Amino acid sequence: MRNTLPSMGIRVPDTPQDAGERNKVASVDPSKVFGVSIHSVPPNISLPFDVSVIVADKLTRIRSAGDMLTSERLKDLNRHHVKMLYVPLDQRGTYKEFLWTQMVDPKHSIEQRTASVGQATYLQVEELYTAKDLNPVVERTVKLLKHIGQLAAGTQSFTKLAGSLSHYESPAYEHSVNVAVYAMTLFRHASETTAENVWQVGIAGLLHDLGEQAGDVKLLQFPERMTKEQFEAYKQHPRRCLEMLKGVENLPSEIANTILQHHENCDGSGFPDQLKGNQISLGARVLSICDTYENLTNPIGSQQSGLTPLEAVQLMGSVRPERFDQKLLKVLIDKL
Numbered sequence: 544m545r546n547t548l549p550s551m552g553i554r555v556p557d558t559p560q561d562a563g564e565r566n567k568v569a570s571v572d573p574s575k576v577f578g579v580s581i582h583s584v585p586p587n588i589s590l591p592f593d594v595s596v597i598v599a600d601k602l603t604r605i606r607s608a609g610d611m612l613t614s615e616r617l618k619d620l621n622r623h624h625v626k627m628l629y630v631p632l633d634q635r636g637t638y639k640e641f642l643w644t645q646m647v648d649p650k651h652s653i654e655q656r657t658a659s660v661g662q663a664t665y666l667q668v669e670e671l672y673t674a675k676d677l678n679p680v681v682e683r684t685v686k687l688l689k690h691i692g693q694l695a696a697g698t699q700s701f702t703k704l705a706g707s708l709s710h711y712e713s714p715a716y717e718h719s720v721n722v723a724v725y726a727m728t729l730f731r732h733a734s735e736t737t738a739e740n741v742w743q744v745g746i747a748g749l750l751h752d753l754g755e756q757a758g759d760v761k762l763l764q765f766p767e768r769m770t771k772e773q774f775e776a777y778k779q780h781p782r783r784c785l786e787m788l789k790g791v792e793n794l795p796s797e798i799a800n801t802i803l804q805h806h807e808n809c810d811g812s813g814f815p816d817q818l819k820g821n822q823i824s825l826g827a828r829v830l831s832i833c834d835t836y837e838n839l840t841n842p843i844g845s846q847q848s849g850l851t852p853l854e855a856v857q858l859m860g861s862v863r864p865e866r867f868d869q870k871l872l873k874v875l876i877d878k879l
């Protein structure tokens with residue numbers, strides 16, 4: 544999850560579009576910015592950070608802190624297929640604070656607030672995967688997840704919510720966020736729990752594959768292509784994740800269990816402890832279904848496109864369905 548500029552093929556017109564811009568444009572060093580989704584920047588309000596775009600293959604600042612982007616200008620950028628705006632790295636903290644105020648501001652539409660949540664989640668996951676000290680990052684992630692839990696609680700279709708949260712270019716981010724949102728929604732429907740509790744399975748969803756990043760080999764999503772030795776190492780990633788989270792204070796044991804057991808199967812064929820049925824926590828049974836569903840519908844690094852939601856649940860229901868909690872699988876099918 545590095546800050547890289549996307550394809551330089553994306554262009555906006557060489558000529559700036561409005562009077563304010565004419566005086567502001569300036570070249571910017573690409574190594575000193577990070578990309579943010581254009582959808583996370585609301586129109587017609589004063590922005591507390593600089594904004595750059597790629598103009599004719601050059602990163603160019605079009606707004607300084609204190610300026611605004613009008614809805615016409617944003618529409619114009621959209622028309623030119625601009626998906627990313629760039630914010631200086633040294634204004635990352637300001638940008639994050641801005642997102643947090645936007646996502647709870649009732650003046651904004653649900654779409655705008657969801658876009659802010661999506662961007663905030665992206666930055667949060669990036670920090671989870673890169674932080675030396677996970678403690679403060681996890682604490683902040685919990686807050687964010689509680690907020691997403693409330694959003695999910697008010698959303699009928701979890702695929703729609705996940706879709707609006709995941710328009711970024713990092714597959715690891717996308718996988719974590721999709722699994723987290725699916726898991727929170729499935730957990731809520733399956734256990735009739737309240738929005739206050741669904742964040743726990745959500746945070747387990749965001750963190751569940753953190754341990755994959757810690758090994759010597761970047762094994763990631765392709766267990767079927769691994770050598771025997773690689774697969775043995777891969778099987779350690781749930782435990783490795785718990786080791787990474789050791790320093791996090793007050794991490795509820797439900798979250799730790801959910802992460803540890805997310806590759807256990809109801810028929811005892813999973814890992815690391817070959818647990819069966821109710822020996823596996825409800826959160827982990829939920830996560831296992833959502834993880835598989837996400838991998839089938841959104842395969843990372845594969846040249847092939849994923850299965851449709853219907854194809855994915857049909858496959859899960861027909862090939863060794865005893866791996867999954869049948870009741871939960873039915874809820875997943877009903878809620879699609």
Ligand SMILES: [Fe+2]
Pocket residue numbers: 751752780805806
């Ligand atoms: Fe995993």
Ligand SMILES: [Fe+2]
Pocket residue numbers: 718722751752834
């Ligand atoms: Fe996963």
